[in-house]
Amino acid sequence: MSAPTFIFSFVLLLQLLFASLTSAADGSWQLLQKSIGISAMHMQLLRNDRVIMFDRTDFGPSNLSLPGGKCRNDPTDTALQVDCTAHSVEYNVFANKFRALTVQTDTWCSSGSIMPDGNLVQTGGFNDGERRIRVFSPCRTCDWNEIPNGLTTRRWYASNHLLPDGRQIIIGGRGQFSYEFVPKNLVANKINLPFLSETNDKGIENNLYPFVFLNVDGNLFIFANNRAILFDYINNQVVRTYPTIPGGDPRSYPSTGSAVLLPLKNLKAAAIQAEVLVCGGAPKGAYLNSLKGVFMKALDTCARITITDPNPQWVMETMPMARVMGDMILLPDGNVLLINGAGSGSAGWEQGREPVLTPVLYRPDNGIGS
Numbered sequence: 001m002s003a004p005t006f007i008f009s010f011v012l013l014l015q016l017l018f019a020s021l022t023s024a025a026d027g028s029w030q031l032l033q034k035s036i037g038i039s040a041m042h043m044q045l046l047r048n049d050r051v052i053m054f055d056r057t058d059f060g061p062s063n064l065s066l067p068g069g070k071c072r073n074d075p076t077d078t079a080l081q082v083d084c085t086a087h088s089v090e091y092n093v094f095a096n097k098f099r100a101l102t103v104q105t106d107t108w109c110s111s112g113s114i115m116p117d118g119n120l121v122q123t124g125g126f127n128d129g130e131r132r133i134r135v136f137s138p139c140r141t142c143d144w145n146e147i148p149n150g151l152t153t154r155r156w157y158a159s160n161h162l163l164p165d166g167r168q169i170i171i172g173g174r175g176q177f178s179y180e181f182v183p184k185n186l187v188a189n190k191i192n193l194p195f196l197s198e199t200n201d202k203g204i205e206n207n208l209y210p211f212v213f214l215n216v217d218g219n220l221f222i223f224a225n226n227r228a229i230l231f232d233y234i235n236n237q238v239v240r241t242y243p244t245i246p247g248g249d250p251r252s253y254p255s256t257g258s259a260v261l262l263p264l265k266n267l268k269a270a271a272i273q274a275e276v277l278v279c280g281g282a283p284k285g286a287y288l289n290s291l292k293g294v295f296m297k298a299l300d301t302c303a304r305i306t307i308t309d310p311n312p313q314w315v316m317e318t319m320p321m322a323r324v325m326g327d328m329i330l331l332p333d334g335n336v337l338l339i340n341g342a343g344s345g346s347a348g349w350e351q352g353r354e355p356v357l358t359p360v361l362y363r364p365d366n367g368i369g370s
């Protein structure tokens with residue numbers, strides 16, 4: 001995520017508003033807080049029903065002071081070397097209250113995941129945060145704990161995924177065509193992944209924040225730009241190469257779409273099926289055109305694929321509206337909520353236009369094209 005997420009991609013599902021989505025036409029929004037003082041560039045629900053939110057530190061002061069006159073002293077910060085404002089909060093869902101937290105380094109476009117013990121592990125970022133590991137353990141008085149140089153290499157716009165053995169895998173990042181593990185391996189912890197360099201559009205990228213999902217066979221489905229692989233991270237081997245999405249338009253940052261692994265339905269079957277849904281993004285040329293002040297219409301298509309199929313093919317669907325920098329979340333009933341984003345332009349720096357203010361609901365069990 002980058003600066004335009006301040007405008008278009010706030011993940012509002014838990015920050016300010018809650019929706020009762022009984023059907024696509026019903027439901028209502030309730031304003032819970034007019035302001036929490038920071039921008040929720042990142043957000044994570046924890047095991048204790050608290051929500052952690054945090055934002056980059058290098059964009060000046062927030063609107064929420066740190067408690068007790070506390071200040072963050074960072075001589076390398078590009079905005080404020082002495083900053084007495086918070087850039088992270090913990091939100092209590094049931095009490096509708098929040099408290100300020102302290103991040104010590106820049107989380108701009110970092111990545112993370114929940115560990116098996118319920119701790120949030122956040123990695124990388126910008127400037128002094130690019131090799132940091134940050135840990136938040138849920139409790140009433142806990143705050144961020146940071147590990148300097150916890151990563152083997154700098155990670156900015158990477159993706160994290162929890163593995164069955166309890167580790168996290170961290171894939172990619174700007175200029176990083178590799179992956180590593182947290183906690184670190186005993187052997188060399190930076191392992192090259194040529195797929196990331198193959199999907200890198202020179203001067204544009206279009207393969208940052210790759211979509212990563214654990215397949216039912218234990219391998220990783222990794223999507224970047226407009227195509228995907230099934231990857232055996234234990235043996236560092238590509239098990240399968242999936243077809244390119246029809247049309248070939250990119251779906252990864254800065255042509256940012258969104259993706260989910262759809263709910264698994266046949267858990268008692270001999271062969272469990274797994275499906276991935278990728279929605280929105282920006283067409284080829286959108287990023288470079290946006291730099292010239294020309295904002296191309298975002299993509300209005302979704303692509304769906306059964307990644308366990310012997311002959312997998314993408315099936316295309318059309319959304320009610322175009323959307324770049326959107327967010328998708330699985331709801332408890334198995335439907336998918338699409339929210340936020342822009343109708344034209346690209347991710348980047350103030351390069352999106354026409355904010356999309358209308359959420360839509362996707363029902364995976366309905367017929368294709370319905």
